[in-house]
Amino acid sequence: MLFKPVTRDHSGTMPQSWQSLKDGDWLLEQEACRLSLWWPRFYGYYLVKLGPLAGAFDTSAARVQRHWQLGGAGQVLYAGPELPLQERSVDVLVLSHNLEYSSDPHQLMREAQRVLVDGGHLVLTGFNPLSLLNLCGFWKKTPPFDGRFYHPLRIKDWLALLGFEILSDERLLFGPSLSKSPQWLEAMGENYAHFLGAVYVLVARKRSLPAIASPALNRRKVRVVSPIAGPVTGRVARQGSSGAKG
Template sequence: MEAFADWLASSELGQYLLCREQVFFDRAVADTFGFRAVQVGLSDYDFLACNRIPWHGYAGPEAGADVICDAAFLPFDSRSLDLLVLPHALDFTSEPHQVLREAERVLVPEGRLVLTGFNPASLWGICRLLRGKRDAPWSGNFFTPARIRDWMTLLQLEPTGSAFMAYSPPFARGDWLARWQFMDSIGERGWPLLAGVYGIEAVKRQRGMRLIMPNWKPAKAGSGLMVAGGNERHPVKQSVQDEIPHG
């Protein structure tokens, strides 16, 4: 993860990717409420900036994090976080299943998880095959979004939304990236599943929980007074107001 963070900061391609992921996270976390939100990894970049939860924390292996830790072993109490953000945490770990298990553990019921990852079915994935996996970001895992959603479902993390970004070919030079940025608008409309990066939003569902609704009962109508004119089975009802003589 540290090598990936250095690549984001030092390369023009990394800056291109960072801008698009920032837009995604700003939108995804804006309407999440609660008491505690944590971003794990890439703590130099504030992906919680647009969230209004009062307490934000930043954890990860970087020296600038509030809490130095591994994403696979989070030092937070179970059911203690309302929002957890994992930028590429599954890409740069040897234990992706454990990272998701930890995410499920620390989230409160109905807590939200937001993550990003590299898409192997893209021009970025092809570049990874051609260049090899020695350097960041190509050394990442590159899981398909369908695979991540399957893992989430097994852990009671229900995917609720997704997004795709970074359609330009992964050129290292900024002038070439600028020439091909038209593919971002075309790709979003024409081939969204071939983006270089995907984002997934999920909610932790708690089995056995159900929402208890108030047992509202309709008010009973006034009984009225029994007056002559009916029979025993069908008496006539007349209100008290009708009994008052009018002068």
């Protein structure tokens, strides 16, 4: 069984569509373009997109049998703070700007680690606070500036503590607004100021033996487990493998 019952929580003001953001359709196109090369590399039984923004990604190229969306009209209800998913049941979990609007981002990251199978993949996009976009819109209270931005290095630290291996870290949109930036500015940013990209796109893989979480991410006491010798296997499809999708 994939889903489990949860209690309801009404916190959060996450946009219900990309159209809620200025130039949101263009932003969706940019993020989707960066992820388009990753979908064919994923395979398994369940791919879950969390929230209405992640739900807009076209993941049909992923070799995963079932694609689900949590949250959004006509979709499976996502109530939080727990994900309504069984432990180690999801092969690919997609989060798009969820952390900015989460009342407990640490808990959300722990939940991602809980529901992913060993070797499963987490796809994560978000806004970078150290960017011209945030500098110019810091005082605004309209989406996306009504959310809380987390630096991608901080997100990568959380992922490392939870036992994830970072496979890809891309940045995009180096201008002061979400509107289309000049090509020369984007090229200069990618080559010389990668850390100033307004949007980060991370792909991470859950290791078979997760690292021990720090007290900041896990308040429960954990037991030290000796690592098992040998290589850690992933779930990126090998060349020549095949899988069904639905």
